[in-house]
Amino acid sequence: MKTCLLWFRNNLRLSDNLPVYHAYQHYDQVIPVYLYPTQYAEHPSGNFPWGEHKQTFVTQSVASLSLLIEVHGSSLLVDENEGTIVERLCALVAMYEVDAIVGPTEPACNEQMEELALDQWAAERNIETNWFEERTLFEQHQLPFELADLPQSFTPFRKKLEKYSQPAAALPEPSLTPSPVLSAPWTPIAHASLDERSAHPYQGGIRAAWDRLDHYLWDTEHITTYKETRNGMLGADFSSKFSAFLAIGCISTREIYAEIKRFEHQITSNESTYWLYFELLWREYFQWIARKHGRDLFLQGGLQPTKPKKNFRNKHFEMWKNGTTGDPLVDANMIELAATGFMSNRGRQNVASYLVHDLHLDWRYGAAWFEAMLVDHDPASNYGNWLYIAGVGNDPRPFRKFNTSFQAERYDPKGEYVNTWLD
Numbered sequence: 001m002k003t004c005l006l007w008f009r010n011n012l013r014l015s016d017n018l019p020v021y022h023a024y025q026h027y028d029q030v031i032p033v034y035l036y037p038t039q040y041a042e043h044p045s046g047n048f049p050w051g052e053h054k055q056t057f058v059t060q061s062v063a064s065l066s067l068l069i070e071v072h073g074s075s076l077l078v079d080e081n082e083g084t085i086v087e088r089l090c091a092l093v094a095m096y097e098v099d100a101i102v103g104p105t106e107p108a109c110n111e112q113m114e115e116l117a118l119d120q121w122a123a124e125r126n127i128e129t130n131w132f133e134e135r136t137l138f139e140q141h142q143l144p145f146e147l148a149d150l151p152q153s154f155t156p157f158r159k160k161l162e163k164y165s166q167p168a169a170a171l172p173e174p175s176l177t178p179s180p181v182l183s184a185p186w187t188p189i190a191h192a193s194l195d196e197r198s199a200h201p202y203q204g205g206i207r208a209a210w211d212r213l214d215h216y217l218w219d220t221e222h223i224t225t226y227k228e229t230r231n232g233m234l235g236a237d238f239s240s241k242f243s244a245f246l247a248i249g250c251i252s253t254r255e256i257y258a259e260i261k262r263f264e265h266q267i268t269s270n271e272s273t274y275w276l277y278f279e280l281l282w283r284e285y286f287q288w289i290a291r292k293h294g295r296d297l298f299l300q301g302g303l304q305p306t307k308p309k310k311n312f313r314n315k316h317f318e319m320w321k322n323g324t325t326g327d328p329l330v331d332a333n334m335i336e337l338a339a340t341g342f343m344s345n346r347g348r349q350n351v352a353s354y355l356v357h358d359l360h361l362d363w364r365y366g367a368a369w370f371e372a373m374l375v376d377h378d379p380a381s382n383y384g385n386w387l388y389i390a391g392v393g394n395d396p397r398p399f400r401k402f403n404t405s406f407q408a409e410r411y412d413p414k415g416e417y418v419n420t421w422l423d
């Protein structure tokens with residue numbers, strides 16, 4: 001009788017989830033487990049506690065998975081003990097005397113280090129570890145180049161993928177066997193209040209992810225105007241709002257891709273429907289950048305050989321964080337982030353540029369603040385985008401400064417967005 005611990009990380013769903021599929025195919029007994037993360041952004045630039053919206057979204061997503069596993073006749077063990085993830089997982093392996101750990105592999109360096117530490121610990125005890133890809137549209141073996149030869153900029157990456165590869169079909173939900181460790185369904189305690197101005201009024205969880213997809217594609221067909229509306233800042237429907245569900249894995253990118261293709265086949269296909277896929281390819285690019293560049297993604301000099309001359313003035317950082325810089329577009333966006341856990345892509349570009357190029361602060365403080373506050377935080381997308389704006393990514397253009405007055409005139413000509421948040 002072989003038993004494995006099935007470790008859920010940022011893959012909180014059952015369908016299209018290779019580690020889940022593998023665990024139930026290869027082991028007689030499976031113990032599904034989730035280790036609630038330590039709630040601060042652990043980074044040398046600052047350890048900021050998670051915002052209440054992020055806490056709530058994660059908690060709801062775990063509760064949703066727990067319920068689904070229960071419906072399938074098993075139960076999710078949620079570990080909320082003290083200690084590092086590795087210590088806590090090793091303690092569970094020892095307590096339940098399992099033969100293997102099965103889980104998703106993650107691209108960013110801290111998570112990679114967890115996998116390495118577990119590999120080493122387990123090998124000394126003759127326990128297997130198995131890591132599976134589930135986070136990206138393409139698995140590494142499908143990339144039409146070696147990871148070491150990942151293109152230096154997005155366009156050749158996209159073109160090569162579009163020419164030579166196709167995402168594989170999404171995997172169905174497997175049948176589960178009962179877990180030998182019984183625990184009651186996990187019920188959330190965190191509840192952030194919903195700001196009625198929020199552009200992201202969504203709960204976390206698998207059902208919520210599919211409801212949002214159904215709304216954006218099938219019920220309203222908003223996807224057909226995505227290319228024209230995606231630079232918006234106000235309201236729920238200017239963009240898909242898939243990011244938080246993807247970040248914590250309530251839905252997979254391959255599932256979204258399959259639905260876009262189905263929509264194109266059954267309803268219509270235009271530049272906008274393609275553009276949503278195009279943006280998912282940006283996400284894909286940052287996932288592979290993170291995997292290739294490891295800890296460099298988190299260094300001040302990023303992927304460049306020299307680090308920019310930036311410093312840290314706490315007073316300026318506090319003004320940025322609290323939305324009191326005096327720049328209306330920046331302040332409105334920072335207030336929205338604190339009040340809702342979300343900010344549009346247009347807003348993120350502007351506030352990031354302002355921190356780096358106007359306040360001349362080290363970009364990593366901004367990224368760490370985003371990490372703690374964003375409901376959709378994903379290390380690859382967050383740090384990758386910050387590097388890009390700070391001019392230390394692998395793209396050669398060094399200076400990406402946004403003129404916030406010009407941006408406000410162009411994207412918020414009547415001041416509706418700014419007035420919504422600054423009154």
Ligand SMILES: Cc1cc2nc3c(=O)[nH]c(=O)nc-3n(C[C@H](O)[C@H](O)[C@H](O)COP(=O)(O)OP(=O)(O)OC[C@H]3O[C@@H](n4cnc5c(N)ncnc54)[C@H](O)[C@@H]3O)c2cc1C
Binds near residue numbers: 246279286345352383
């Ligand atoms: C400084 C900065 C930090 C960011 N941090 C994050 C982060 O932590 N997590 C995150 O998911 N996105 C991040 N983004 C990218 C982007 O702003 C968000 O993905 C997007 O605003 C989420 O809203 P949406 O799902 O409605 O996006 P849509 O416009 O509907 O796009 C669809 C999907 O494409 C992907 N996508 C779109 N733009 C990007 C991009 N520039 N980079 C990577 N993926 C993209 C996302 O998965 C998104 O859900 C960041 C951008 C900047 C400039």
